[in-house]
Amino acid sequence: MPPNRLSPGIGRLKRRSEFLAVRKGERRKGPFFLLEVLDRGAGDARPRVGYTVTKRQGNAVERNRIRRRLREAIRLHAGFDMKRGHDYVVVGRRDALTAPFAELTKSLVARIGRPAADANRQRRVSTKDNRTE
């Protein structure tokens, strides 16, 4: 059996230069966050995501919680809609702290999948199918 390359999961952004690069990409505003998206030109490589919560949003405990909720929302739902070869940065806002989890998830799904062209949508669906097998 060949190694499974059909469900690559989601990578992480870890370097400051990577975060700065994504800042130059497309920006999509949401009620609880700001989403930055960049096609890094890596073709079929798995998508990567990073989280940013500035100190203005609260103390360390609150910032941790904002990041964890955003990450959980992407892990459970919104991550499936990410495009290959793209980087995403979610800049959390304080409202993400207290918003109902369902609402947070809904708005993230909408922002990540929004501008998808038909071709991309096609592939995304097939990827999803393969994963569920």
Place this chain on the structure above:
RNA sequence: CCAGCCGGCCGGACAGCCGCGCCCUGCAAUGCCGAAAGGUGGCGGGAUGAGGAAAGUCCGGGCUCCACGGAAACACGGUGCCGGGUAACAUCCGGCGGGGGAGACCCCAGGGAAAGUGCCACAGAAAGAAAACCGCCCCGCCAGCAUUCCGGUCCAUUUUGAUCCGGACCUGAAUGCCGGCGGGGUAAGGGUGAAAGGGUGGGGUAAGAGCCCACCGCAUUGCCGGCAACGGCAAUGGCAGGGUAAACCCCACCGGGAGCAAGACCGAAUAGGGAUGACGCGGGGCGCAAGCUCCAGCCCGUUUCCGGGUGGGUCAUCCGGGUAGGUUGCUAGAGGCAGGAUGCAAAUCCUGCCCCAGAGGAAUGGCUGUCACGCCCGUCAUCUCGAUGGCGGGUGAUACAGAACCCGGCUUACAGGCCGGCUGGCGCU
């Protein structure tokens, strides 16, 4: 039972589903990224994963690198009753002194003010070898009033006597009172102030004052107790120039600097560094030259003395460091728990057991249920009429807050709760 003081502890629990970091491990493959160093990934199993403050980064250390040639002086910073404990400390423990409280107990930057300098706003007369605003007292002078008296002038009256005496004015004297001016005494009283040159009481005095006396305070000396800070007692002295040293300062003691983004290792490109060769040099001396040597300049916190180091640029070739990046440092430690010994205690020592987060754009979470707990609402019962208890419902990131090399403290934040000791009051026996 109520009010209060002190010390210690906890700070949601359990379960389900889906996840995350790190470590160990089985299977598959020997993948993917990268020049390399190295990183990363598939399917499973197991173990483990935030705090009392992890916070503020205010002290003290360990650890690491840098600096560090010697001596003296200077400068800078810190600490400041005594003793103990400690790796060390501003912390801690035990004392002492002062202040607060009815008490348990709490608070204190608590060396030196006759080494010197400065400052003491406003107010006040005066803020330091003091002064006299009001007041009090004495003396002198002036004016007024009252009483008494000596003398004089004018008017009136006049038979005598009883019992001091007709009236007005002027000058003068004495006494008393009130006022003014001047001279002096006074520090009791008033007033000002944070503070006015010991306090209270009595004697004394013209009025007052340590002027004298008693007690208290203070100073000096001696003796006794205590390792000491200091305390006690006695004698002597009439009292001696106040406060401020978180003003300068003086004294004693302590102190190199920077921090895990420390540092170590691996290691592209580019710039820069070293060696060699060519071109040829801040000054002097020797030498044909190579070179040797002396000095200026610069550096070693500052200064002085001695000492040491350095002591030119451009081009070509070669070499080692180093940046991006990666690995490491990274958790077994002044460690925790239990017992014992010593000590009033802080703490130290001994024995046994345990291994207890190691991330790195930073894991420790998301959702749900049950139960505690708090808050809110409704309802019922009790009664000392405002609470207590029962039931039902709603609500909650449950308070403060997230390890970032590691320890010892300090400070600050904190819903709610538990335990122990002590003080005061009330009730009962």
